[in-house]
Amino acid sequence: MLLIYFDETALPEDERQSCYDESLRLIEELRTKGQYIAASPLHPTSTATSVRVREGKRLVTDGPFAETREQLGGYYLVDARDLDEAINIAARIPMSRKGTVEVRPVIELPVLQ
Amino acid sequence: MDLTPASSATPWGPEAVERVYRAESRRVLATLIRLLGDFDLAEEALHDAFKAALEQWPREGLPSNPRAWLVSAGRFKAIDGIRRNARFAPLDELAERVEAIADERAQVEQESVEDDRLRLIFTCCHPALAPDAQIALTLREVCGLTTEEIARAFLTAPATLAQRIVRAKAKIRTARIPYEVPERRELPQRLDSVLRVIYLVFNEGYSASSGATLIRHDLSAEAIRLARLLVELLPESEAIGLLALMLLHESRRAARTSAEGDLILLEEQDRTLWDHEQIAEGLALVDRAVATNQVGSYVLQAAIAAVHARAPTARSTDWHRIVALYDALLALEPSPVVALNRAVALSMRDGPRAGLGAVEAVMASGALDDYHLAHAARADLLRRLGHLSEAVEAYRRALALVRQEPERRFLERRVRELTEGSA
Numbered sequence: 001m002l003l004i005y006f007d008e009t010a011l012p013e014d015e016r017q018s019c020y021d022e023s024l025r026l027i028e029e030l031r032t033k034g035q036y037i038a039a040s041p042l043h044p045t046s047t048a049t050s051v052r053v054r055e056g057k058r059l060v061t062d063g064p065f066a067e068t069r070e071q072l073g074g075y076y077l078v079d080a081r082d083l084d085e086a087i088n089i090a091a092r093i094p095m096s097r098k099g100t101v102e103v104r105p106v107i108e109l110p111v112l113q
Numbered sequence: 114m115d116l117t118p119a120s121s122a123t124p125w126g127p128e129a130v131e132r133v134y135r136a137e138s139r140r141v142l143a144t145l146i147r148l149l150g151d152f153d154l155a156e157e158a159l160h161d162a163f164k165a166a167l168e169q170w171p172r173e174g175l176p177s178n179p180r181a182w183l184v185s186a187g188r189f190k191a192i193d194g195i196r197r198n199a200r201f202a203p204l205d206e207l208a209e210r211v212e213a214i215a216d217e218r219a220q221v222e223q224e225s226v227e228d229d230r231l232r233l234i235f236t237c238c239h240p241a242l243a244p245d246a247q248i249a250l251t252l253r254e255v256c257g258l259t260t261e262e263i264a265r266a267f268l269t270a271p272a273t274l275a276q277r278i279v280r281a282k283a284k285i286r287t288a289r290i291p292y293e294v295p296e297r298r299e300l301p302q303r304l305d306s307v308l309r310v311i312y313l314v315f316n317e318g319y320s321a322s323s324g325a326t327l328i329r330h331d332l333s334a335e336a337i338r339l340a341r342l343l344v345e346l347l348p349e350s351e352a353i354g355l356l357a358l359m360l361l362h363e364s365r366r367a368a369r370t371s372a373e374g375d376l377i378l379l380e381e382q383d384r385t386l387w388d389h390e391q392i393a394e395g396l397a398l399v400d401r402a403v404a405t406n407q408v409g410s411y412v413l414q415a416a417i418a419a420v421h422a423r424a425p426t427a428r429s430t431d432w433h434r435i436v437a438l439y440d441a442l443l444a445l446e447p448s449p450v451v452a453l454n455r456a457v458a459l460s461m462r463d464g465p466r467a468g469l470g471a472v473e474a475v476m477a478s479g480a481l482d483d484y485h486l487a488h489a490a491r492a493d494l495l496r497r498l499g500h501l502s503e504a505v506e507a508y509r510r511a512l513a514l515v516r517q518e519p520e521r522r523f524l525e526r527r528v529r530e531l532t533e534g535s536a
Protein backbone atom coordinates (compact mmCIF):
# COMPACT_ATOMS: atom_id res chain seq x y z
CA MET A 1 0.00 0.00 0.00
CA LEU A 2 1.47 3.34 -1.03
CA LEU A 3 -0.04 6.18 1.01
CA ILE A 4 0.51 9.61 -0.45
CA TYR A 5 0.89 12.53 1.96
CA PHE A 6 1.34 16.17 0.96
CA ASP A 7 0.34 19.67 2.01
CA GLU A 8 -3.00 20.00 0.26
CA THR A 9 -3.02 23.76 0.81
CA ALA A 10 0.14 24.10 -1.27
CA LEU A 11 -1.17 22.48 -4.46
CA PRO A 12 -2.53 24.85 -7.12
CA GLU A 13 -5.10 23.45 -9.53
CA ASP A 14 -2.85 23.26 -12.58
CA GLU A 15 -0.23 21.33 -10.61
CA ARG A 16 -2.88 18.96 -9.29
CA GLN A 17 -4.02 18.28 -12.85
CA SER A 18 -0.53 17.56 -14.15
CA CYS A 19 -0.02 15.20 -11.18
CA TYR A 20 -3.14 13.30 -12.20
CA ASP A 21 -1.93 13.10 -15.78
CA GLU A 22 1.45 11.78 -14.73
CA SER A 23 -0.19 9.32 -12.34
CA LEU A 24 -2.42 7.97 -15.08
CA ARG A 25 0.62 7.30 -17.22
CA LEU A 26 2.32 5.53 -14.31
CA ILE A 27 -0.79 3.47 -13.68
CA GLU A 28 -0.97 2.38 -17.31
CA GLU A 29 2.60 1.18 -17.08
CA LEU A 30 1.89 -0.69 -13.84
CA ARG A 31 -1.17 -2.24 -15.45
CA THR A 32 0.80 -3.66 -18.35
CA LYS A 33 3.31 -5.10 -15.89
CA GLY A 34 0.50 -6.66 -13.88
CA GLN A 35 1.43 -4.66 -10.79
CA TYR A 36 -1.58 -2.35 -10.58
CA ILE A 37 -4.36 -3.25 -8.16
CA ALA A 38 -5.98 0.06 -7.29
CA ALA A 39 -5.30 3.79 -6.97
CA SER A 40 -7.17 6.99 -6.33
CA PRO A 41 -6.72 10.58 -5.30
CA LEU A 42 -8.82 11.62 -2.31
CA HIS A 43 -10.91 14.74 -1.79
CA PRO A 44 -9.21 17.17 0.63
CA THR A 45 -9.45 16.75 4.41
CA SER A 46 -12.13 19.43 4.54
CA THR A 47 -14.44 16.70 3.26
CA ALA A 48 -13.33 14.19 5.85
CA THR A 49 -15.51 12.77 8.62
CA SER A 50 -14.12 10.81 11.54
CA VAL A 51 -16.01 7.95 13.14
CA ARG A 52 -15.26 6.39 16.49
CA VAL A 53 -17.33 3.94 18.49
CA ARG A 54 -16.65 3.98 22.21
CA GLU A 55 -18.62 1.98 24.74
CA GLY A 56 -21.32 1.36 22.18
CA LYS A 57 -21.65 5.06 21.45
CA ARG A 58 -21.00 6.34 17.96
CA LEU A 59 -18.91 9.53 17.85
CA VAL A 60 -18.97 11.29 14.50
CA THR A 61 -16.88 14.44 14.06
CA ASP A 62 -15.97 16.78 11.25
CA GLY A 63 -12.43 16.52 9.88
CA PRO A 64 -9.57 14.02 9.61
CA PHE A 65 -8.51 11.84 12.56
CA ALA A 66 -5.67 14.28 13.33
CA GLU A 67 -4.49 17.65 12.12
CA THR A 68 -1.17 17.15 10.40
CA ARG A 69 1.20 19.28 8.32
CA GLU A 70 0.89 16.87 5.42
CA GLN A 71 -2.41 15.10 4.81
CA LEU A 72 -3.37 11.82 3.18
CA GLY A 73 -4.23 12.80 -0.36
CA GLY A 74 -4.33 9.53 -2.25
CA TYR A 75 -3.18 5.95 -2.46
CA TYR A 76 -1.88 3.21 -4.74
CA LEU A 77 -2.30 -0.48 -4.08
CA VAL A 78 0.34 -2.39 -6.03
CA ASP A 79 1.69 -5.88 -6.34
CA ALA A 80 5.43 -5.61 -5.78
CA ARG A 81 7.89 -8.44 -5.39
CA ASP A 82 9.76 -6.80 -2.51
CA LEU A 83 10.34 -3.50 -0.74
CA ASP A 84 12.87 -2.23 -3.27
CA GLU A 85 10.38 -2.74 -6.10
CA ALA A 86 7.71 -0.95 -4.07
CA ILE A 87 10.13 1.90 -3.33
CA ASN A 88 10.92 2.24 -7.03
CA ILE A 89 7.20 2.61 -7.78
CA ALA A 90 6.71 5.05 -4.89
CA ALA A 91 9.55 7.21 -6.16
CA ARG A 92 7.74 7.59 -9.47
CA ILE A 93 4.51 8.85 -7.95
CA PRO A 94 4.45 12.57 -8.80
CA MET A 95 3.69 13.74 -5.26
CA SER A 96 6.80 11.99 -3.94
CA ARG A 97 8.63 15.08 -5.19
CA LYS A 98 6.63 17.44 -2.96
CA GLY A 99 5.26 15.26 -0.18
CA THR A 100 5.90 11.82 1.26
CA VAL A 101 4.84 8.39 0.08
CA GLU A 102 4.55 5.85 2.87
CA VAL A 103 5.16 2.26 1.81
CA ARG A 104 3.32 -0.28 3.96
CA PRO A 105 3.22 -4.03 3.42
CA VAL A 106 -0.28 -5.41 3.26
CA ILE A 107 -1.20 -8.33 5.52
CA GLU A 108 -2.37 -11.03 3.17
CA LEU A 109 -5.21 -12.85 4.81
CA PRO A 110 -6.11 -15.93 2.76
CA VAL A 111 -9.80 -15.30 3.19
CA LEU A 112 -9.39 -11.87 1.53
CA GLN A 113 -7.62 -13.12 -1.63
CA MET B 114 42.95 -20.10 3.54
CA ASP B 115 44.70 -23.43 3.66
CA LEU B 116 43.30 -25.68 6.32
CA THR B 117 45.20 -28.90 5.56
CA PRO B 118 47.33 -29.87 8.52
CA ALA B 119 51.08 -29.96 8.43
CA SER B 120 50.98 -33.40 9.94
CA SER B 121 48.43 -36.00 8.88
CA ALA B 122 48.32 -37.15 12.46
CA THR B 123 46.29 -34.08 13.46
CA PRO B 124 42.75 -35.18 14.25
CA TRP B 125 39.87 -33.16 12.81
CA GLY B 126 38.70 -32.25 16.25
CA PRO B 127 37.18 -29.20 17.86
CA GLU B 128 40.20 -26.98 17.12
CA ALA B 129 39.87 -27.60 13.41
CA VAL B 130 36.15 -26.88 13.52
CA GLU B 131 36.89 -23.75 15.58
CA ARG B 132 39.34 -22.62 12.91
CA VAL B 133 36.81 -23.20 10.16
CA TYR B 134 34.19 -21.39 12.23
CA ARG B 135 36.38 -18.32 12.57
CA ALA B 136 37.30 -18.33 8.90
CA GLU B 137 34.03 -19.34 7.27
CA SER B 138 31.02 -18.91 9.55
CA ARG B 139 30.11 -15.45 8.19
CA ARG B 140 30.28 -16.67 4.59
CA VAL B 141 28.23 -19.74 5.37
CA LEU B 142 25.65 -17.59 7.14
CA ALA B 143 25.40 -15.21 4.19
CA THR B 144 24.67 -18.09 1.83
CA LEU B 145 22.23 -19.77 4.21
CA ILE B 146 20.25 -16.53 4.53
CA ARG B 147 19.87 -16.48 0.76
CA LEU B 148 18.88 -20.13 0.54
CA LEU B 149 16.51 -20.15 3.50
CA GLY B 150 15.14 -16.62 3.02
CA ASP B 151 15.22 -15.83 6.73
CA PHE B 152 17.86 -14.58 9.16
CA ASP B 153 16.73 -16.57 12.20
CA LEU B 154 16.30 -19.78 10.24
CA ALA B 155 19.76 -19.30 8.79
CA GLU B 156 21.35 -18.72 12.19
CA GLU B 157 19.74 -21.89 13.53
CA ALA B 158 20.90 -23.79 10.46
CA LEU B 159 24.43 -22.43 10.92
CA HIS B 160 24.46 -23.59 14.50
CA ASP B 161 23.16 -27.04 13.52
CA ALA B 162 25.68 -27.33 10.69
CA PHE B 163 28.62 -26.70 12.97
CA LYS B 164 27.20 -29.09 15.52
CA ALA B 165 27.10 -31.73 12.80
CA ALA B 166 30.67 -30.86 11.83
CA LEU B 167 31.83 -31.38 15.40
CA GLU B 168 30.24 -34.83 15.32
CA GLN B 169 31.22 -35.98 11.84
CA TRP B 170 34.58 -34.42 10.94
CA PRO B 171 36.58 -36.24 13.62
CA ARG B 172 35.27 -39.49 12.11
CA GLU B 173 35.28 -38.63 8.41
CA GLY B 174 38.08 -36.08 8.20
CA LEU B 175 37.93 -32.52 6.92
CA PRO B 176 35.77 -32.20 3.80
CA SER B 177 37.54 -30.90 0.69
CA ASN B 178 35.18 -27.91 0.64
CA PRO B 179 34.22 -27.20 4.25
CA ARG B 180 32.07 -24.23 3.33
CA ALA B 181 29.93 -26.16 0.83
CA TRP B 182 29.63 -29.03 3.32
CA LEU B 183 28.40 -26.65 6.02
CA VAL B 184 25.92 -24.92 3.71
CA SER B 185 24.53 -28.29 2.61
CA ALA B 186 24.32 -29.55 6.17
CA GLY B 187 22.62 -26.35 7.31
CA ARG B 188 20.13 -26.48 4.48
CA PHE B 189 19.10 -30.06 5.16
CA LYS B 190 18.85 -29.50 8.90
CA ALA B 191 16.52 -26.60 8.14
CA ILE B 192 14.33 -28.76 5.93
CA ASP B 193 14.30 -31.43 8.62
CA GLY B 194 13.27 -28.82 11.15
CA ILE B 195 10.44 -27.58 8.99
CA ARG B 196 9.16 -31.13 8.41
CA ARG B 197 9.32 -31.87 12.12
CA ASN B 198 7.19 -28.81 12.86
CA ALA B 199 4.81 -29.80 10.08
CA ARG B 200 1.82 -30.12 12.32
CA PHE B 201 1.98 -26.40 13.11
CA ALA B 202 1.83 -25.25 9.51
CA PRO B 203 -0.77 -25.78 6.79
CA LEU B 204 0.37 -28.50 4.36
CA ASP B 205 0.61 -26.46 1.18
CA GLU B 206 2.66 -23.75 2.85
CA LEU B 207 5.00 -26.44 4.13
CA ALA B 208 5.47 -28.06 0.74
CA GLU B 209 6.16 -24.68 -0.82
CA ARG B 210 8.81 -23.89 1.79
CA VAL B 211 10.62 -27.19 1.51
CA GLU B 212 10.60 -26.94 -2.26
CA ALA B 213 11.98 -23.44 -2.22
CA ILE B 214 14.85 -24.49 0.01
CA ALA B 215 15.71 -27.63 -1.90
CA ASP B 216 15.37 -25.77 -5.19
CA GLU B 217 17.79 -26.65 -7.96
CA ARG B 218 18.47 -22.95 -8.48
CA ALA B 219 20.05 -22.84 -5.07
CA GLN B 220 23.32 -24.36 -6.19
CA VAL B 221 25.93 -23.42 -3.64
CA GLU B 222 28.78 -23.66 -6.10
CA GLN B 223 27.30 -21.44 -8.77
CA GLU B 224 26.49 -18.39 -6.73
CA SER B 225 29.68 -16.63 -5.80
CA VAL B 226 30.06 -16.41 -2.06
CA GLU B 227 31.22 -12.82 -2.51
CA ASP B 228 27.77 -11.99 -3.85
CA ASP B 229 26.18 -13.46 -0.74
CA ARG B 230 28.41 -11.44 1.56
CA LEU B 231 27.59 -8.27 -0.35
CA ARG B 232 23.90 -9.14 -0.17
CA LEU B 233 24.24 -9.47 3.57
CA ILE B 234 26.04 -6.14 4.00
CA PHE B 235 23.60 -4.23 1.82
CA THR B 236 20.59 -5.81 3.49
CA CYS B 237 21.82 -5.02 7.00
CA CYS B 238 22.43 -1.41 5.91
CA HIS B 239 19.15 -0.97 4.03
CA PRO B 240 17.84 2.60 4.46
CA ALA B 241 14.43 1.20 5.42
CA LEU B 242 16.02 0.16 8.74
CA ALA B 243 16.66 2.74 11.45
CA PRO B 244 20.35 3.82 11.56
CA ASP B 245 21.05 2.27 14.98
CA ALA B 246 19.35 -0.91 13.79
CA GLN B 247 21.64 -0.96 10.74
CA ILE B 248 24.69 -0.71 12.98
CA ALA B 249 23.51 -3.40 15.41
CA LEU B 250 22.52 -5.78 12.64
CA THR B 251 25.74 -5.29 10.69
CA LEU B 252 27.93 -5.89 13.72
CA ARG B 253 25.90 -8.98 14.63
CA GLU B 254 25.39 -10.64 11.25
CA VAL B 255 28.34 -9.44 9.17
CA CYS B 256 31.01 -9.12 11.84
CA GLY B 257 29.73 -11.91 14.09
CA LEU B 258 29.91 -9.92 17.33
CA THR B 259 27.71 -11.16 20.14
CA THR B 260 24.82 -9.04 21.36
CA GLU B 261 26.67 -8.52 24.64
CA GLU B 262 29.82 -7.29 22.88
CA ILE B 263 27.87 -4.81 20.78
CA ALA B 264 25.86 -3.60 23.78
CA ARG B 265 29.00 -3.06 25.82
CA ALA B 266 30.73 -1.20 23.02
CA PHE B 267 27.83 1.20 22.59
CA LEU B 268 27.08 1.46 26.30
CA THR B 269 23.55 0.16 25.79
CA ALA B 270 21.72 -2.46 27.82
CA PRO B 271 22.02 -5.88 26.13
CA ALA B 272 18.26 -6.35 26.32
CA THR B 273 17.70 -3.07 24.46
CA LEU B 274 20.16 -4.09 21.79
CA ALA B 275 18.67 -7.56 21.47
CA GLN B 276 15.23 -5.99 20.98
CA ARG B 277 16.64 -3.65 18.35
CA ILE B 278 17.98 -6.61 16.38
CA VAL B 279 14.75 -8.58 16.75
CA ARG B 280 12.76 -5.61 15.44
CA ALA B 281 15.16 -5.10 12.55
CA LYS B 282 14.80 -8.72 11.47
CA ALA B 283 11.02 -8.43 11.80
CA LYS B 284 11.07 -5.35 9.58
CA ILE B 285 13.18 -7.18 6.99
CA ARG B 286 10.71 -10.04 7.01
CA THR B 287 7.43 -8.11 7.07
CA ALA B 288 8.35 -5.24 4.77
CA ARG B 289 10.07 -7.71 2.46
CA ILE B 290 13.45 -6.06 2.32
CA PRO B 291 15.09 -8.10 -0.44
CA TYR B 292 18.33 -9.98 0.03
CA GLU B 293 19.98 -8.45 -2.99
CA VAL B 294 22.92 -6.37 -4.09
CA PRO B 295 21.39 -3.12 -5.35
CA GLU B 296 21.31 -2.39 -9.07
CA ARG B 297 24.05 -0.25 -10.52
CA ARG B 298 21.66 2.72 -10.66
CA GLU B 299 20.89 2.54 -6.93
CA LEU B 300 24.40 1.63 -5.88
CA PRO B 301 25.82 5.09 -5.01
CA GLN B 302 23.04 5.86 -2.52
CA ARG B 303 22.93 2.36 -1.05
CA LEU B 304 26.71 2.26 -0.75
CA ASP B 305 26.49 5.56 1.05
CA SER B 306 24.34 3.89 3.69
CA VAL B 307 26.87 1.09 4.17
CA LEU B 308 29.81 3.50 4.40
CA ARG B 309 27.96 5.62 6.94
CA VAL B 310 27.41 2.57 9.15
CA ILE B 311 31.06 1.58 8.91
CA TYR B 312 32.27 5.10 9.71
CA LEU B 313 29.86 5.37 12.66
CA VAL B 314 31.23 2.12 14.07
CA PHE B 315 34.78 3.40 13.54
CA ASN B 316 34.13 6.71 15.26
CA GLU B 317 32.50 4.96 18.18
CA GLY B 318 35.71 3.02 18.67
CA TYR B 319 37.93 5.99 17.90
CA SER B 320 36.57 8.31 20.56
CA ALA B 321 35.27 5.79 23.07
CA SER B 322 38.62 4.11 23.47
CA SER B 323 40.20 7.27 24.79
CA GLY B 324 37.70 7.42 27.61
CA ALA B 325 37.90 5.83 31.03
CA THR B 326 35.93 2.69 30.10
CA LEU B 327 37.66 -0.38 28.74
CA ILE B 328 35.92 -1.53 25.60
CA ARG B 329 36.22 -5.32 25.21
CA HIS B 330 35.92 -5.31 21.46
CA ASP B 331 37.93 -2.93 19.33
CA LEU B 332 35.29 -1.26 17.19
CA SER B 333 37.77 0.66 15.10
CA ALA B 334 39.52 -2.55 14.09
CA GLU B 335 36.14 -4.08 13.29
CA ALA B 336 35.22 -1.13 11.09
CA ILE B 337 38.52 -1.36 9.23
CA ARG B 338 38.03 -5.09 8.77
CA LEU B 339 34.52 -4.44 7.39
CA ALA B 340 35.80 -1.77 5.02
CA ARG B 341 38.53 -4.11 3.79
CA LEU B 342 35.91 -6.74 3.03
CA LEU B 343 33.79 -4.19 1.23
CA VAL B 344 36.70 -2.93 -0.87
CA GLU B 345 37.59 -6.50 -1.73
CA LEU B 346 34.04 -7.22 -2.87
CA LEU B 347 33.18 -3.84 -4.35
CA PRO B 348 36.22 -1.67 -5.09
CA GLU B 349 34.25 1.57 -5.51
CA SER B 350 36.28 4.72 -4.99
CA GLU B 351 34.33 5.98 -1.95
CA ALA B 352 34.74 2.62 -0.22
CA ILE B 353 38.48 2.77 -0.93
CA GLY B 354 38.50 6.36 0.31
CA LEU B 355 36.80 5.44 3.58
CA LEU B 356 39.22 2.58 4.23
CA ALA B 357 42.14 4.94 3.56
CA LEU B 358 40.66 7.58 5.86
CA MET B 359 40.18 5.13 8.73
CA LEU B 360 43.66 3.64 8.34
CA LEU B 361 45.21 7.09 8.42
CA HIS B 362 43.23 8.06 11.53
CA GLU B 363 44.10 4.75 13.16
CA SER B 364 47.79 5.17 12.36
CA ARG B 365 47.97 8.03 14.87
CA ARG B 366 46.30 6.17 17.74
CA ALA B 367 49.44 5.59 19.78
CA ALA B 368 50.43 9.24 19.53
CA ARG B 369 47.02 10.78 20.25
CA THR B 370 46.92 10.31 23.98
CA SER B 371 49.50 10.53 26.73
CA ALA B 372 50.04 7.74 29.24
CA GLU B 373 47.58 9.52 31.54
CA GLY B 374 44.96 9.55 28.79
CA ASP B 375 45.35 13.23 27.98
CA LEU B 376 44.76 14.57 24.49
CA ILE B 377 47.81 15.38 22.38
CA LEU B 378 47.13 17.73 19.48
CA LEU B 379 48.17 16.74 15.99
CA GLU B 380 50.82 19.45 15.90
CA GLU B 381 52.38 18.16 19.14
CA GLN B 382 52.24 14.42 18.42
CA ASP B 383 55.39 12.31 18.33
CA ARG B 384 55.28 11.26 14.71
CA THR B 385 57.66 8.36 15.32
CA LEU B 386 54.75 6.76 17.17
CA TRP B 387 52.61 6.84 14.04
CA ASP B 388 52.05 3.41 12.48
CA HIS B 389 53.93 3.74 9.22
CA GLU B 390 52.63 0.49 7.78
CA GLN B 391 49.07 1.73 8.13
CA ILE B 392 50.13 5.07 6.66
CA ALA B 393 51.75 3.38 3.68
CA GLU B 394 48.64 1.34 3.06
CA GLY B 395 46.42 4.39 3.51
CA LEU B 396 48.45 6.50 1.11
CA ALA B 397 48.41 3.77 -1.53
CA LEU B 398 44.64 3.52 -1.18
CA VAL B 399 44.22 7.29 -1.57
CA ASP B 400 46.24 7.17 -4.77
CA ARG B 401 44.13 4.27 -5.98
CA ALA B 402 40.88 6.07 -5.22
CA VAL B 403 41.99 9.33 -6.81
CA ALA B 404 43.06 7.42 -9.91
CA THR B 405 39.45 6.32 -10.49
CA ASN B 406 38.56 9.97 -11.12
CA GLN B 407 35.51 9.57 -8.92
CA VAL B 408 36.45 11.80 -6.05
CA GLY B 409 33.76 11.91 -3.41
CA SER B 410 33.59 13.03 0.19
CA TYR B 411 35.50 10.16 1.79
CA VAL B 412 38.23 10.28 -0.84
CA LEU B 413 38.70 14.01 -0.19
CA GLN B 414 38.78 13.52 3.57
CA ALA B 415 41.32 10.73 3.09
CA ALA B 416 43.39 12.99 0.83
CA ILE B 417 43.43 15.62 3.59
CA ALA B 418 44.52 13.00 6.12
CA ALA B 419 47.18 11.91 3.63
CA VAL B 420 48.71 15.39 3.55
CA HIS B 421 49.16 15.23 7.32
CA ALA B 422 50.51 11.68 7.11
CA ARG B 423 53.10 12.69 4.53
CA ALA B 424 54.46 15.57 6.62
CA PRO B 425 57.54 14.44 8.58
CA THR B 426 57.01 17.31 11.02
CA ALA B 427 53.99 19.45 11.89
CA ARG B 428 55.86 22.45 10.56
CA SER B 429 56.31 20.92 7.10
CA THR B 430 52.58 20.30 6.63
CA ASP B 431 51.37 21.47 3.24
CA TRP B 432 48.49 23.68 4.43
CA HIS B 433 47.97 25.13 0.95
CA ARG B 434 47.10 21.69 -0.33
CA ILE B 435 44.84 21.05 2.67
CA VAL B 436 42.90 24.27 2.14
CA ALA B 437 42.52 23.44 -1.55
CA LEU B 438 41.17 20.00 -0.64
CA TYR B 439 38.74 21.57 1.84
CA ASP B 440 37.57 23.91 -0.93
CA ALA B 441 36.71 20.85 -2.99
CA LEU B 442 35.08 19.10 -0.03
CA LEU B 443 33.03 22.19 0.82
CA ALA B 444 31.78 22.37 -2.77
CA LEU B 445 30.62 18.77 -2.42
CA GLU B 446 29.35 18.99 1.16
CA PRO B 447 28.49 22.58 2.09
CA SER B 448 28.10 21.87 5.81
CA PRO B 449 29.08 24.29 8.61
CA VAL B 450 31.41 21.69 10.15
CA VAL B 451 33.34 21.29 6.91
CA ALA B 452 33.45 25.07 6.58
CA LEU B 453 34.82 25.29 10.12
CA ASN B 454 37.53 22.73 9.42
CA ARG B 455 38.46 24.65 6.30
CA ALA B 456 38.66 27.85 8.32
CA VAL B 457 41.02 26.20 10.80
CA ALA B 458 43.22 24.98 7.92
CA LEU B 459 43.11 28.51 6.52
CA SER B 460 44.38 29.88 9.83
CA MET B 461 47.38 27.57 9.54
CA ARG B 462 48.03 28.72 5.99
CA ASP B 463 47.38 32.46 6.39
CA GLY B 464 47.88 33.12 10.08
CA PRO B 465 45.56 33.54 13.11
CA ARG B 466 44.08 36.91 12.11
CA ALA B 467 42.79 35.65 8.76
CA GLY B 468 41.79 32.41 10.47
CA LEU B 469 39.77 34.17 13.15
CA GLY B 470 37.89 36.08 10.47
CA ALA B 471 37.13 32.86 8.63
CA VAL B 472 36.01 31.00 11.78
CA GLU B 473 33.79 33.85 12.92
CA ALA B 474 32.25 34.08 9.45
CA VAL B 475 31.31 30.40 9.63
CA MET B 476 29.91 30.81 13.15
CA ALA B 477 27.90 33.90 12.22
CA SER B 478 24.85 31.89 11.10
CA GLY B 479 24.57 30.34 14.55
CA ALA B 480 24.50 26.82 13.14
CA LEU B 481 27.56 25.91 15.21
CA ASP B 482 26.43 27.49 18.48
CA ASP B 483 26.21 24.09 20.17
CA TYR B 484 29.38 22.67 18.63
CA HIS B 485 32.16 22.72 21.21
CA LEU B 486 34.91 22.46 18.61
CA ALA B 487 33.80 25.72 16.99
CA HIS B 488 34.21 27.62 20.25
CA ALA B 489 37.47 25.79 20.95
CA ALA B 490 38.83 26.74 17.52
CA ARG B 491 37.85 30.37 18.01
CA ALA B 492 39.34 30.35 21.51
CA ASP B 493 42.62 29.00 20.19
CA LEU B 494 42.90 31.73 17.57
CA LEU B 495 42.03 34.45 20.09
CA ARG B 496 44.72 33.03 22.36
CA ARG B 497 47.31 33.12 19.60
CA LEU B 498 46.41 36.72 18.85
CA GLY B 499 46.85 37.65 22.52
CA HIS B 500 43.15 38.42 23.19
CA LEU B 501 43.35 36.42 26.39
CA SER B 502 40.11 37.32 28.19
CA GLU B 503 38.06 36.72 25.02
CA ALA B 504 39.91 33.44 24.59
CA VAL B 505 39.00 32.33 28.11
CA GLU B 506 35.36 33.19 27.50
CA ALA B 507 35.36 31.16 24.30
CA TYR B 508 37.05 28.19 26.03
CA ARG B 509 34.35 28.35 28.71
CA ARG B 510 31.65 28.20 26.05
CA ALA B 511 33.37 25.12 24.64
CA LEU B 512 33.60 23.59 28.13
CA ALA B 513 29.87 24.02 28.61
CA LEU B 514 29.31 21.84 25.55
CA VAL B 515 32.13 19.28 25.61
CA ARG B 516 31.28 15.64 26.38
CA GLN B 517 34.51 13.64 26.21
CA GLU B 518 36.69 13.55 29.31
CA PRO B 519 40.11 14.00 27.60
CA GLU B 520 38.77 16.95 25.63
CA ARG B 521 37.34 18.49 28.81
CA ARG B 522 40.67 18.18 30.61
CA PHE B 523 42.46 19.73 27.64
CA LEU B 524 40.15 22.75 27.57
CA GLU B 525 40.37 23.18 31.35
CA ARG B 526 44.15 23.13 31.10
CA ARG B 527 44.03 25.90 28.48
CA VAL B 528 41.80 28.01 30.73
CA ARG B 529 44.19 27.46 33.65
CA GLU B 530 47.20 28.48 31.52
CA LEU B 531 45.46 31.70 30.52
CA THR B 532 44.02 32.65 33.89
CA GLU B 533 47.08 31.84 35.97
CA GLY B 534 49.03 34.64 34.26
CA SER B 535 50.89 34.73 30.97
CA ALA B 536 53.95 32.52 30.37
